[in-house]
Amino acid sequence: MTNERRVLVHKNKQALAGSVAARFLTNMVDVLHEQDEAHVVLTGGSVGIAVLKAINESAARDTIDWSRVNFWWGDERWVPRADRERNEVQAREALLDHVDVPQTNIHSFGASDDHVDADIDTDALDVAAARYTAELLAHAPRGEQYPRFDVTFLGVGPDGHVASLFPHRSGIREREASVVTVRDSPKPPADRLSLTRPVLNSSNRVWLVLAGSDKASALGLALAGASRDEVPAAGIKGRYRTVFFVDSDAAAQVPESLIAPAY
Structure with missing residues (x-):
């Protein structure tokens, strides 16, 4: 399988979410036919959650053996466990609470109100990063640092950020760590946890899902070869495929040569 990078344009956000949901369900059927379990990285944001809702509402939802699917997150906001700002809370409401996925398959980041038994000089956010790093390692093939992800969902901010890796911040340049802490984030809340670029890029398929005219410039720059x-x-x-699923507004600055027919 060769690495492909393409853009699929849909007429609006609803069509976009439905198309990505259909493709995901088809992909999971194929993955689970070929291997014992799947590993999926989820994202937050309005479009990312809309995709999860569309998966839940699909007539094909129960064709998946959800007990064999592991869910991870690309990043998380450092807020209390039950806070609706958490990507985990939104994902559970949209999909995870409606399918038969074991709780042991839901690998959530730590929360600001978790009990931390650590030295007084150890920051709780650092402890949470270390714990998620250990969780990734525990599910990794021998000799590797993290699981072999089958699909990684990502949103893209108007500034071009993905997960909680922001422009001109050290996180996007990290090469060794699997998880980084983010403090003084340019987008609230200030404190966050994020997977690093090597982890995100280890996924067989990366699906970047975005909608709205405020994303057009970032998408155009990303595809034009910006740093x-x-x-x-x-x-x-x-590793194998990178797809930008976008609506027509977000695609305003995408070169015609990169646009593929919608799924």
Whole structure:
């Protein structure tokens, strides 16, 4: 299988979410036919959650053996466990609470109100990063640092950020760590946890899902070869395939040669 990078344009956000949901369900059937379990990285944001809702509402939802699917997150906001700002809370409401996925398959980041038994000089956010790093390692093939992800969902911010890897911040340049802490984020809340670029790029398929005219410039720059420091989305590429699922507004600055027919 060769690495492909393409853009699929849909007429609006609803069509976009439905198309991505259908493709995901088809992909999971294929993956689970070929291997014992799947690993999926989820994203937050309005479009990312709309995709999860569309998966839940699909007539094909129960064709998947959800007990064999593991869910991870690309990033998380450092807020209390039950806070609706958490990507985990939104994902559970949209999909995870409606399918038969074991709780042990839901690998959520730590929360600000978790009990931390650590030295007084150890920051709780650092402890949470270390714990998620250990969780990734525990599910990794021997000799590797993280699981072999089958699909990684990502949103793209108007500034081109992905997960919580922001322009001109050290996170996008990290090469060794699997998880980084983010403090003083340019987008609230200030504190966050995020997977790093090497982890995101280890996925077989990276699906970047975005909608709205405010994303057009970032998408255009990412596809035009901007540096990953300027536009973090430009540095994201799956092992086999990278697809930008977008609506017509977000596609305003995409070169025609990169646009493929919608699924």
